[in-house]
Amino acid sequence: PGSIESKCIADNGKSMKCWKDEEDVYFPVSYLKKRFDMTGKLGKDGSTFELYTSYAKMRSPDSTYDPLGPFGHFSTYSVETRDRVRCVSAKTDVPMSTQWDPIPYYYPIQISQYGLQHYSRMKLDSISNKSEASPKDDVILGVNSKEWKGAAGMHETTERLFFNDEQMGKVVNISAGAALANAGAYVYLDKSPDLHVISFDWKPYEANSSFTVLAKMKQDDLLVLINYVYSEGNGKCVWQEEERISDDYIVQKPKKDGQVSYSYSYIGNSPIGEWSTVTRDLLVDVARALSSGDNRKKDDNVVLHAGDLRLVSLGFRGELTVKQKITQRREQHSHAFYAAADWLVKNQNDRGGWSVPVERSIAERKLVLPPGWHSAMAQGHGISVLTRAFKHFNDEKYLKSAAKALKLFKINSSDGGVRGEFFGNIWYEEYPTTPGSFVLNGFLYSLIGLYDLSQLELMIDENDETMRAKIQEAQELYSAGVRSLKQLLPLYDTGSGTIYDLRHVALGTAPNLARWDYHAVHVYLLKWIAGIEKDEVLSKTADRWIGYAYGKRAKHN
């Protein structure tokens, strides 16, 4: 018994092709995908077609939340390869965003996520004994003076002077032409594609000193030059070399001879004439460079994975001294975590905030935050980074910074703080708009930050009453937030999914439904809080929300 072709209509729409047999009528998957945002694919065995309500995997935490443990599944994040991340700044070693402005800027939430990502990987590596602290796979280069090649370039002669520095030990003093066309003094790097991170100490004596890493792409043998230069680059962070054809006519250089060249802004993390440590992950920097086309679209984002390139050489130009120890390694988790924590301490304003320097508008500009706004999620994430840094680096400055970050939780949105109110229930606002927007995931992350600080009591000196009061304050802010959560959580529940925020209540618009990956975040964070609170209602809610992703809907009356 076969099937016959038939015509179908859904909700008085256009007719479509269906099939019909003795048992039933059959509707095309293309209709289901469009009508219900479903996902479909042929199963692994090739015989069964699989249809999914949610494209995102629902995950629950493996264990109770640990304020000093890995941060959820952030270890699987890759902040630095997100299309909206322009680069990891060579000045601050933290990511810069182009999400809401084409000129790269520091987005504190992103920086904290970068820090938490690397902290989480570091923690997991140490659990599985792959710790950076025992760098058995690291390769040390440049110790032997013969490794330092001096190309008698086309333009100038490169001089190298080897000696012992009082502080640094074996160093090499380099004097080479500053022009990028000059290869300068260089060291060949290890060919293992795993070792994409380089680290060294140097002291440049002039602004046009620079260093260059040459990398080779596995796929097509393309050579990529990343020239770290002392330039603001018009705020571009990383850009392709330009060729000056005439005074009026400047073009980007095309690939030639299988080689492409980029400049990377490096306004030193130390002043000219002082020692500083450079640590760069070339897998990240090359990918950011290759993604730096002027008219690039979202899809042009280049993501590289370990193995996609290998490093060829590291070269220096201008007047400078370099330590004769170039380390090549797999990862730089500890360094990245440190960079994020350090950025937070250095960039906290006197209200304890990490403000966002660009305008943020939501709901078709019905809600607009002018540059300089604060975010409860930035404050919470910042605290989560800083409490971990306090423990990891054993430095009180991180704790003090975390404590300072509490202040904005008590200041209303309308006064530049992050405290909103939904019908009398307090809320910590990811976007402190007026009227409020009440983003759920940002609020939950802010609660986790408050919880992290509240749990440090045992690590604080008994006599440090100021700090003990701050810990108490974090506890109170957390508890007040959880009370609101318990009150308001059902408002995010549609019976078949969740709502991203409550902007629609004040604006009188349709609810802003959460796409499935945010729904998954809701579930995960809710399970965290439910676990901390040992709250059955929250836990059951999360379970029901997991069911929604598998097509289980709430009942109707």
Add this chain to the structure above:
Amino acid sequence: PGSIESKCIADNGKSMKCWKDEEDVYFPVSYLKKRFDMTGKLGKDGSTFELYTSYAKMRSPDSTYDPLGPFGHFSTYSVETRDRVRCVSAKTDVPMSTQWDPIPYYYPIQISQYGLQHYSRMKLDSISNKSEASPKDDVILGVNSKEWKGAAGMHETTERLFFNDEQMGKVVNISAGAALANAGAYVYLDKSPDLHVISFDWKPYEANSSFTVLAKMKQDDLLVLINYVYSEGNGKCVWQEEERISDDYIVQKPKKDGQVSYSYSYIGNSPIGEWSTVTRDLLVDVARALSSGDNRKKDDNVVLHAGDLRLVSLGFRGELTVKQKITQRREQHSHAFYAAADWLVKNQNDRGGWSVPVERSIAERKLVLPPGWHSAMAQGHGISVLTRAFKHFNDEKYLKSAAKALKLFKINSSDGGVRGEFFGNIWYEEYPTTPGSFVLNGFLYSLIGLYDLSQLELMIDENDETMRAKIQEAQELYSAGVRSLKQLLPLYDTGSGTIYDLRHVALGTAPNLARWDYHAVHVYLLKWIAGIEKDEVLSKTADRWIGYAYGKRAKHN
């Protein structure tokens, strides 16, 4: 190019049969129906299969709400044929419910809906000139004394004495054996199946006086006897005759000789020995009788339509006087409306409420209202009936009763009133549970009632300051309610449908989604309020909600 049978899976569930062709994979409608509560049927031309998101039709009001006009599409209601309506009481002429208790009770919302239904039909009939006020199709019987047959029955002799009563004019005095087996004195009725309503005036002298209507079913010629007897019937309202086999053994009489006999409780609407008017719609009473089996299920509910039966005769037993004017007509809208309004006036308690005499429990008994609770919907509907009765019958008692009904809107649920609060926003509760349940449709109906009363200002004596204050109070209660509506309405919006109430917020459960017919009610009532308020946001919300019924969903982020 044909299709081949294939296997499909949705959300990791059981595999099902699908079809597959070169373009697509096709899923069975049975899956869609189950997964998304959709409805499907073969279109009228038989060639196209039609799938629907909503089984309910979305309707918008034709014009702006008129406080004295027909009440929405209540003219299409048929309260008296609902399965949960046990009967239209022969004592009060209003329906009795068995919805939440097997013993029939007065449910004020149902009574008001019955009144509004008949008011609406009356209004529409008068617009289309089919008014009862010009009863050109009515048939008058019994004027001629020869029409009154006196059966010399098996048991007793029936006597008839014709004379002129001072008040009533021509009457007949009847003396007949009271046993139901006795045919008594009777008049043959008109055979037109349209004329199923009878009306007459009588004065019974003893409790065992009774009257009986004999009707004949069109379908199977079954003769149905409805004996209106002076009996409480153990609260049953209408029940099948029993046969006493022995003192211990009583059985319901089976149909015999193509005839079935029911008793209908008639505890006169006037005291024994006084004149009263009887008006019965036999289409309703026969249907209720046929639905009165002791173990009847929902599906056993018998609904009759004009044409399904014709009346045969009306007979009297016992000692009584009857006016020689039996009217047979199509409808009894004015009488039913009057009965409902009258019931409301007579049954209002000293708090101005129409309390519900049975327990109501919702959310698996998490919210329980003990007998005697009030409902904002009852109060609102009651006002809607009474304001119309005030205008229609031109009697102030209705207006005074409507005004009294306001009081409970200012009394909190916890104090027996109907005023709830949702995070500081007042709400008029259909079910004033603690915590609140915030049923949307009941709230909207209550607002309409308040609006109806608020619009009577021009009909009130300028010097009647008490009443003018009450009108003002109605206006304020209405406005406060509309303010809450505007604040809270988005909370009922799931982005693909609506939520019936907000019980889930306090209980922390899944939202109680509105089925499509309630969704349609939400849309209709919202359009009413949007029209009254000339509010674009409310109107657009209703339009969006209409879209949901056609599969248009809110966007996700």
